[in-house]
Amino acid sequence: MFTIIEGGGERPVxxxxxxxxxxxxxxxxxxxxxxxxxxxTLCNDTMxxxxxxxxxxxxxxxxxxxxxxxxxxxxxxxDAEAGAAFVGVSAGERAQALGSLxxxxxxxxxxxxxxxxxxxxxxxxxxMVAWASW
Amino acid sequence: xxxxxxxxxxxxxxxxxxxxxxxxADDARPWIxxxxxxxxxxxxxxxxxxxxxxxxxxPTALWIDERGRIVRPNDVVFGTDTxxxxxxxxxxxxxxxxxxxxRGETSGFAASEMRGLQTLPTALDQQARAEFGLAEWxxxxxARDAAARHFVRAGDRPDGAAISRDAAGLGRRRPPLLxxxxxxxxxxxSSSSARPTRVAA
Numbered sequence: 001m002f003t004i005i006e007g008g009g010e011r012p013v014x015x016x017x018x019x020x021x022x023x024x025x026x027x028x029x030x031x032x033x034x035x036x037x038x039x040x041t042l043c044n045d046t047m048x049x050x051x052x053x054x055x056x057x058x059x060x061x062x063x064x065x066x067x068x069x070x071x072x073x074x075x076x077x078x079d080a081e082a083g084a085a086f087v088g089v090s091a092g093e094r095a096q097a098l099g100s101l102x103x104x105x106x107x108x109x110x111x112x113x114x115x116x117x118x119x120x121x122x123x124x125x126x127x128m129v130a131w132a133s134w
Numbered sequence: 135x136x137x138x139x140x141x142x143x144x145x146x147x148x149x150x151x152x153x154x155x156x157x158x159a160d161d162a163r164p165w166i167x168x169x170x171x172x173x174x175x176x177x178x179x180x181x182x183x184x185x186x187x188x189x190x191x192x193p194t195a196l197w198i199d200e201r202g203r204i205v206r207p208n209d210v211v212f213g214t215d216t217x218x219x220x221x222x223x224x225x226x227x228x229x230x231x232x233x234x235x236x237r238g239e240t241s242g243f244a245a246s247e248m249r250g251l252q253t254l255p256t257a258l259d260q261q262a263r264a265e266f267g268l269a270e271w272x273x274x275x276x277a278r279d280a281a282a283r284h285f286v287r288a289g290d291r292p293d294g295a296a297i298s299r300d301a302a303g304l305g306r307r308r309p310p311l312l313x314x315x316x317x318x319x320x321x322x323x324s325s326s327s328a329r330p331t332r333v334a335a
Contacts, residue, residue, distance in 0.1 A: 005271050008182075075257070075264035077287070082272055082280035088264030094188060095254035101205075101245055103198040104186040108176035111159060111166050116151070116174050119202060124147045125236055126198040129136060129211065130189045132155040133165045 004032040004065075006087040015065070020080045022065040029063045033087065035072070037063075042071060139229060140173045143236040147200070149173060153183045155192060180270055185263050188255040195228075197235060197242050205242025206235075207252045262288045 002015035002022060013028040030036050034044045037058040041048045049072055051057055057067050065085060069076035075088040097104055103126075107117045118126070140150040150173040154162040159177045166175050176183075183189065187196065189208055197206035211228050234240045243251060269284035 003271075005267065010271070075261040077261075077264040077268035077284055079268060079272065079277075079280050079284065082277045084268060084272060084275075084277075084280075086264050086268035086271065088260050088267060089185065091255045091257045091260045094185070094260065097186075098188060098204075098252060098254055099249060101203050101248055103202050103204050105202075106182055106186060108153070108178055108182065110174055110176055111163060116176055118151070118198075121149055121151070121198075122202050123200050124149045125200060126149055126151055127136070127139070127195055127232055127236075128151045128153065128183075128187075128198060129193060129195040130153045130155055130183065130187075130208075131135075131193040133162050 001083065003084040004087065005084065006033060017080045017083070020078075022078060022080065022085060024063045024065060024068075026058065026061055026063065029068065033068070035068065042068070135169065136173065137169065137171050139232065140171070143233065144173075146236045146238075148236040151176065153178050153189075155181055155184055155189070181263065181266060188253060188259065190253075190259070197232075199242060203245075204248065207243075207248065 001012040002017065004011050004013055011032045013024060013032040015028060016023045024032065026037065035042050036044075037051075038048075040055075041050050042057075043049075051071060055067070055071065057063060057071060066076055066078065069087055073090045073092060075090070076085060077088070078085040103118060105117065105119045107115050109115050118128075136150045136152065140148075150171075152171070152173065152175040154166070154175060154177050156162040156177065156179060158179055162175070162177055178184065187208060191208075191210065193211055194208040195211040196204055196208045199205045209228070211225070231240070235242055265284045265288035269281045269288055272278075272281035272284065
């Protein structure tokens with residue numbers, strides 16, 4: 001089993017690892033990442049991304065995870081030996097969100113395990129400091 | 135570190151939220167327990183906030199107004215002058231700016247100014263974050279050797295960033311961020327950038 005980590009979750013998928021490349025079936029791609037190929041276009045529930053000219057993605061029902069990530073303009077960190085890959089968020093998506101100036105919401109816990117949602121502080125001015133003990 | 139500021143301004147509908155970009159809650163725990171802050175200190179071992187806000191150094195702060203808008207981008211801050219002899223940055227001026235904002239005397243940056251001041255993530259930043267994300271997951275699942283490979287890759291970037299410095303701390307490739315040398319290096323870089331006057335508000 002191979003694990004794909006994405007969007008805060010992780011999914012075990014059937015994958016073939018050959019020469020450091022990870023190959024998925026159409027079913028595995030849909031289950032792991034929610035994308036399907038239709039007429040030269042990769043689609044999920046909310047959007048479609050056309051394949052670049054000459055792309056052989058999905059040929060013979062095989063999807064190379066690296067090519068999928070590249071097509072979607074998403075960073076991919078892959079460890080074939082450990083059997084895991086992390087699909088990150090594209091710089092464009094992050095830049096667009098930050099450019100809107102709307103503070104991205106998140107929920108994190110404090111030391112006591114109590115969750116805090118940023119948006120629950122709406123109505124107050126927030127001075128948000130990032131630090132680390134190291 | 136921010137307790138005095140919070141105590142002073144909390145009645146003005148102002149809150150400090152600290153995000154600890156540590157490897158584990160246990161790393162942050164002694165610091166937090168010693169300071170015993172009454173404002174929230176949130177643990178972000180997976181660097182969720184660093185990714186969402188493109189935070190590449192610590193300590194930095196940003197301002198979010200009552201409507202949930204960012205009105206001042208990430209910028210270096212110190213709550214005290216402990217490191218002043220190294221950084222040559224005084225805490226007083228940024229803290230005065232925070233006070234003025236909390237009291238309604240200034241309003242942070244306008245949207246047009248903000249867009250010019252923001253540092254947006256590059257593909258390289260996001261690749262490093264993916265490497266960090268994989269490394270962190272592998273470390274949590276006991277794959278230490280594999281994790282180390284990816285922590286190194288997360289740190290293998292020309293500009294160095296919070297995520298990569300943390301990674302480097304684990305991979306022992308670079309000194310930890312709080313070493314005076316590292317701090318000095320990035321402060322020099324940030325003060326020689328084209329945006330030295332962000333302390334305007």
